[in-house]
Amino acid sequence: MVVLSQPVEHVNFPAIKSCNGNSTHIPVVDLSNPDAKTQIVNACQEFGFFKVINHGVPMEIVTKLEAQALSFFKQPQNHKNKAAPFGYGNKNIGRKGDTGWVEYLLFGTDTQLISQNSLTILPNDFWAMVNKYLSAVKNLACEILKLMAEELNLQPKNVLSRLLSDKKSDSFFRINHYPASDRNELGFGEHTDPQIISVIRSNNASGLEIALKDGTWTQVPADPSSFFITVDDCLQVMTNGRFRSVKHRVITESLKERLSMIYFGGPPLSEKIAPSTSLMQGEESLYKEFTWGEYKKAAFNTKLAFNRISFFEKSPS
Numbered sequence: 001m002v003v004l005s006q007p008v009e010h011v012n013f014p015a016i017k018s019c020n021g022n023s024t025h026i027p028v029v030d031l032s033n034p035d036a037k038t039q040i041v042n043a044c045q046e047f048g049f050f051k052v053i054n055h056g057v058p059m060e061i062v063t064k065l066e067a068q069a070l071s072f073f074k075q076p077q078n079h080k081n082k083a084a085p086f087g088y089g090n091k092n093i094g095r096k097g098d099t100g101w102v103e104y105l106l107f108g109t110d111t112q113l114i115s116q117n118s119l120t121i122l123p124n125d126f127w128a129m130v131n132k133y134l135s136a137v138k139n140l141a142c143e144i145l146k147l148m149a150e151e152l153n154l155q156p157k158n159v160l161s162r163l164l165s166d167k168k169s170d171s172f173f174r175i176n177h178y179p180a181s182d183r184n185e186l187g188f189g190e191h192t193d194p195q196i197i198s199v200i201r202s203n204n205a206s207g208l209e210i211a212l213k214d215g216t217w218t219q220v221p222a223d224p225s226s227f228f229i230t231v232d233d234c235l236q237v238m239t240n241g242r243f244r245s246v247k248h249r250v251i252t253e254s255l256k257e258r259l260s261m262i263y264f265g266g267p268p269l270s271e272k273i274a275p276s277t278s279l280m281q282g283e284e285s286l287y288k289e290f291t292w293g294e295y296k297k298a299a300f301n302t303k304l305a306f307n308r309i310s311f312f313e314k315s316p317s
C-alpha cells in the first residue's frame with residue numbers, strides 16, 4: 001500500500017456512505033454500431049455520461065502507461081514529492097482546501113517542456129507513453145464530438161471536435177491513484193468537470209459514481225477495457241442545456257487500489273463558449289457569453305462541489 005506523505009487522519013475523512021451498491025444501467029455506446037451517434041446523444045441528454053466499447057484505442061498503450069504510472073506511485077514519498085513541480089499532488093485537490101484519498105499527476109497536454117525538466121523523476125519512457133496515450137484518446141474524443149455534431153445537425157461537422165484538435169486547445173491530463181484502504185474513503189469529492197468532455201479509463205477497481213437526473217447516486221462498475229465519457233460544463237452550455245454536465249465522485253472500494261487516467265478536453269483559452277446557433281431556432285440562450293479563459297479563471301477559484309455554471313446562467317426574465 002502507498003503511504004501518503006502526511007498521515008491521513010480519519011477525522012478529516014469521515015467514513016463516506018457510498019450509494020450502497022445502487023447501480024443503474026449505464027449507457028454503453030458501441031462505436032462500430034451505425035446507431036452510435038443516436039446512442040451518444042441520448043446518453044448525453046439523459047445521463048451526461050456513457051461507456052464506450054470498440055473504441056479503437058490500442059490496449060497495449062493503455063496497459064503500458066498504467067504500469068509506468070503504478071510504478072511511479074509505488075516510489076517512496078520523498079521521491080514522489082520531487083515531482084511536485086511537474087504536477088504531482090497528494091491529498092489536496094485544487095486551491096480551495098478540498099482534500100481526497102488520492103495522489104495524482106496533473107498537467108497540461110502540451111507535455112514537451114515539462115518532460116524535459118523532469119527526466120530523472122518521470123523518465124523519458126513515461127512521457128513517450130503519455131504522448132501516445134494522449135494522441136489516441138484525443139482522437140477518440142474528437143470522433144465522439146463529430147458524431148454528436150452529426151446527430152444534432154450542427155454545421156460544420158467539426159464545430160465541436162476542432163476545439164480539441166486546435167493546437168491551442170487547453171486540455172489537461174490527470175492520473176489519479178487511490179491507495180487501498182480498509183474502509184470507504186472519499187477519494188474525489190462530487191463535482192462536474194469544467195471542460196467540454198472528459199475521457200476516463202480505470203483499472204479494475206470500481207469507485208466512480210455519477211448523479212442521476214433525480215439527484216441519486218449510482219455506481220459505475222469498473223471495466224478496464226472500456227472508456228467512460230463525461231459531458232462537461234462547456235458542452236452543456238454549447239447545447240443550451242440539452243446535454244447535462246454530469247456530477248460525479250469517487251468513493252474508494254475497500255482493499256483495492258484504483259488507478260484512473262483522465263483526459264479533460266478543453267478549448268483554446270480565447271474561444272467563445274455559447275450555444276450553437278443551429279440549435280437555437282427561436283430559443284433564448286440560457287447562458288451569458290464567456291470565453292473558456294474566463295470560465296476557467298472563475299472555475300479554478302471555486303470549491304470542488306460548487307455549481308460553476310451558475311456564474312454564467314441568465315436569470316429567468
Ligand SMILES: C=C1C[C@]23C[C@@]1(O)CC[C@H]2[C@@]12CC[C@H](O)[C@@](C)(C(=O)O1)[C@H]2[C@@H]3C(=O)O
Binds near residue numbers: 299
Ligand atoms: C477544487 C478545484 C479542483 C479543480 C479546480 C477547482 O477549483 C474546481 C474544478 C476542479 C477540476 C475538476 C476536474 C479536473 O480534475 C480538474 C483538473 C479541472 O479541470 O477542474 C480539477 C481542478 C484541479 O484539480 O485543479
Ligand SMILES: O=C(O)CCC(=O)C(=O)O
Binds near residue numbers: 176193200202208260
Ligand atoms: O478518478 C476518477 O475516476 C475520476 C476523477 C475525476 O473525476 C477527476 O479527476 O476529475
Ligand SMILES: [Fe+2]
Binds near residue numbers: 248
Ligand atoms: Fe471529474
